[in-house]
Amino acid sequence: MAELLRAEKLSRHFGGVKALTNVNLTVNEGEILGVIGPNGAGKSTLFNVLTGFYKPSDGKIHYKNRDITGRPVFETAKSGITRTFQNIRLFDQVSVLQNMLVGMHTQLRPKFTEILFKKPDAIPEEIRGRKDAEEVLDSFGLLDVAHITAGNLPYGKKRRLEIARAFISKPSLLLLDEPSAGMNPSETVEMMKFIKDIRDKGPTVVVIEHNMKLIMGISDRVAVLNFGEKIADGTPAEVQANHEVIEAYLGKEEE
Amino acid sequence: MKNKYKILLFMFALLIPPIIRNEYYVRIVNIFYMYSVVALSINLIVGFCGQLDMGRAAFMGLGAYCSAILTVKMGLPFIAAFLISGAFSGLIGAVLGFLCRKSAFDYLTLVTIGFNAICQIVFLNWIPVTGGVMGISRVPQPNIFGFHFDTNTRFYYLALFFLAASFIAMHRICNSRMGRAFEAIRDDSIAAEYSGINVQLYKILNFAIGSVFTGLTGALFVHYTQYASPFNYTLDESIYQLQMAILGGLGSLAGSLVGTFILVVLPEISRSFYEYRLLFVGILMVVMMLYFPNGLLGKEGVGERLIAVRLGMLGGKNSRKDSGG
Numbered sequence: 001m002a003e004l005l006r007a008e009k010l011s012r013h014f015g016g017v018k019a020l021t022n023v024n025l026t027v028n029e030g031e032i033l034g035v036i037g038p039n040g041a042g043k044s045t046l047f048n049v050l051t052g053f054y055k056p057s058d059g060k061i062h063y064k065n066r067d068i069t070g071r072p073v074f075e076t077a078k079s080g081i082t083r084t085f086q087n088i089r090l091f092d093q094v095s096v097l098q099n100m101l102v103g104m105h106t107q108l109r110p111k112f113t114e115i116l117f118k119k120p121d122a123i124p125e126e127i128r129g130r131k132d133a134e135e136v137l138d139s140f141g142l143l144d145v146a147h148i149t150a151g152n153l154p155y156g157k158k159r160r161l162e163i164a165r166a167f168i169s170k171p172s173l174l175l176l177d178e179p180s181a182g183m184n185p186s187e188t189v190e191m192m193k194f195i196k197d198i199r200d201k202g203p204t205v206v207v208i209e210h211n212m213k214l215i216m217g218i219s220d221r222v223a224v225l226n227f228g229e230k231i232a233d234g235t236p237a238e239v240q241a242n243h244e245v246i247e248a249y250l251g252k253e254e255e
Numbered sequence: 256m257k258n259k260y261k262i263l264l265f266m267f268a269l270l271i272p273p274i275i276r277n278e279y280y281v282r283i284v285n286i287f288y289m290y291s292v293v294a295l296s297i298n299l300i301v302g303f304c305g306q307l308d309m310g311r312a313a314f315m316g317l318g319a320y321c322s323a324i325l326t327v328k329m330g331l332p333f334i335a336a337f338l339i340s341g342a343f344s345g346l347i348g349a350v351l352g353f354l355c356r357k358s359a360f361d362y363l364t365l366v367t368i369g370f371n372a373i374c375q376i377v378f379l380n381w382i383p384v385t386g387g388v389m390g391i392s393r394v395p396q397p398n399i400f401g402f403h404f405d406t407n408t409r410f411y412y413l414a415l416f417f418l419a420a421s422f423i424a425m426h427r428i429c430n431s432r433m434g435r436a437f438e439a440i441r442d443d444s445i446a447a448e449y450s451g452i453n454v455q456l457y458k459i460l461n462f463a464i465g466s467v468f469t470g471l472t473g474a475l476f477v478h479y480t481q482y483a484s485p486f487n488y489t490l491d492e493s494i495y496q497l498q499m500a501i502l503g504g505l506g507s508l509a510g511s512l513v514g515t516f517i518l519v520v521l522p523e524i525s526r527s528f529y530e531y532r533l534l535f536v537g538i539l540m541v542v543m544m545l546y547f548p549n550g551l552l553g554k555e556g557v558g559e560r561l562i563a564v565r566l567g568m569l570g571g572k573n574s575r576k577d578s579g580g
Binding site: 053094108115118120169 | 424427428430431432435436438439441442445446447449450452453454506554
């Protein structure tokens with residue numbers, strides 16, 4: 001498998017707090033990589049640094065053999081890294097369809113003269129965008145709510161819409177931050193299938209999760225963070241057997 | 256709105272001067288049309304992009320003075336001065352947008368208020384250029400390729416054309432990739448950035464486009480009143496304009512027209528009423544906030560309520576469910 005992203009000795013400090021220290025991480029093309037760790041282990045910070053939301057205090061990020069360290073978020077998004085958020089971030093006041101069209105921002109590029117001198121529904125780029133958006137909404141089971149204001153959707157659909165919006169930007173690397181947070185067991189099983197489907201359709205997926213059943217069920221590899229350091233990396237079975245991991249989650253056995 | 260209604264509305268608009276046949280009333284409608292474009296530009300910035308700008312009058316003033324100076328002191332023809340004023344105002348808007356590109360919401364508001372005050376002081380005190388307290392008088396009336404818009408009725412058609420063109424342009428911008436980017440920035444700028452939108456650039460663009468329209472209106476206005484006065488572009492004026500957009504409903508272009516109509520035309524119904532204008536506006540704003548918190552034509556505004564009532568008449572159940580509480 002070809003290497004898609006490589007983080008070298010990545011560190012991020014907030015004053016004295018070391019949120020990430022010397023993290024080395026590779027993501028291979030076409031895999032699902034799980035990232036786990038106790039609360040405050042630096043998982044979300046890792047996403048924020050990888051996407052350029054935070055500049056790393058130290059270290060380098062290579063993506064598709066290019067150095068993207070310190071690039072602004074919209075540029076990494078343009079080059080194909082996108083994400084969802086732990087606390088869902090949708091464009092609440094506009095329709096579901098419009099959320100999707102914003103997701104296609106980097107792909108639809110009508111000329112400004114076209115915008116001014118043609119009706120919105122006569123611009124070829126717009127027509128294509130709407131068609132694609134409806135197709136993806138359909139495959140995500142959201143077509144029937146396409147014209148509802150996104151803020152009024154029920155929780156589960158909001159989650160799905162957020163993933164759909166990230167998916168439609170045709171990313172090479174999709175980062176999911178706790179996609180099953182707040183879901184019941186049956187919804188979680190559905191989400192597992194859903195994430196696998198997405199991977200099969202194209203993007204490489206990195207998932208942050210607390211739900212062990214989900215992460216062990218779908219990941220090809222799992223990386224474990226604790227206090228900002230990577231303590232293990234391997235197949236789910238390897239990680240489950242790792243002493244340091246067990247220690248991080250359950251504490252040390254009394255002598 | 257269906258095409259049929261659009262055409263009917265436009266035909267009606269064409270017939271307004273012959274119907275009302277009163278120079279004074281036509282003049283009010285002209286002013287209403289021009290303020291509508293200002294309200295639209297405010298809606299573009301405040302309603303669509305979520306940047307609370309409280310200094311729109313400054314940009315009207317920039318457009319007005321620019322056009323007045325170009326025609327009176329440099330002898331340029333109206334149409335050239337008019338277009339240059341729009342570009343000039345847009346350029347200043349872009350510069351101000353660039354300076355505020357990182358400012359958070361409330362700070363941007365303060366900057367625009369400050370900018371309005373600065374412009375006011377410049378208009379008043381840069382006497383060789385702006386004429387100081389005296390302003391610039393004898394600004395020529397609009398003249399496009401030999402046709403003089405020298406009466407209220409003739410000017411009416413110019414103002415109508417200007418409003419229609421601005422409305423269509425804004426409507427198309429707001430329904431395009433660009434407008435969606437503005438709305439995305441308003442709703443969640445972080446998620447917008449992660450969708451590949453260059454948030455800072457789009458904020459600057461938004462400010463610049465809005466300022467072009469405000470500047471053009473200022474220019475048209477000064478050729479209509481034939482006088483550029485430094486006292487027309489105060490903070491009070493900016494706030495009054497902001498109220499037009501808010502009353503009609505932020506995020507609704509048609510709402511801006513309704514809001515402007517209420518705040519420009521109604522106070523003119525009688526002069527004695529005009530004295531109590533601000534009292535009237537204050538009460539109106541309070542009532543609006545109670546019953547239509549998002550403006551008359553905004554979300555849950557008059558339009559949506561009417562649709563709800565109609566659906567209620569058909570279905571019966573849905574409407575009662577809401578009104579119960």
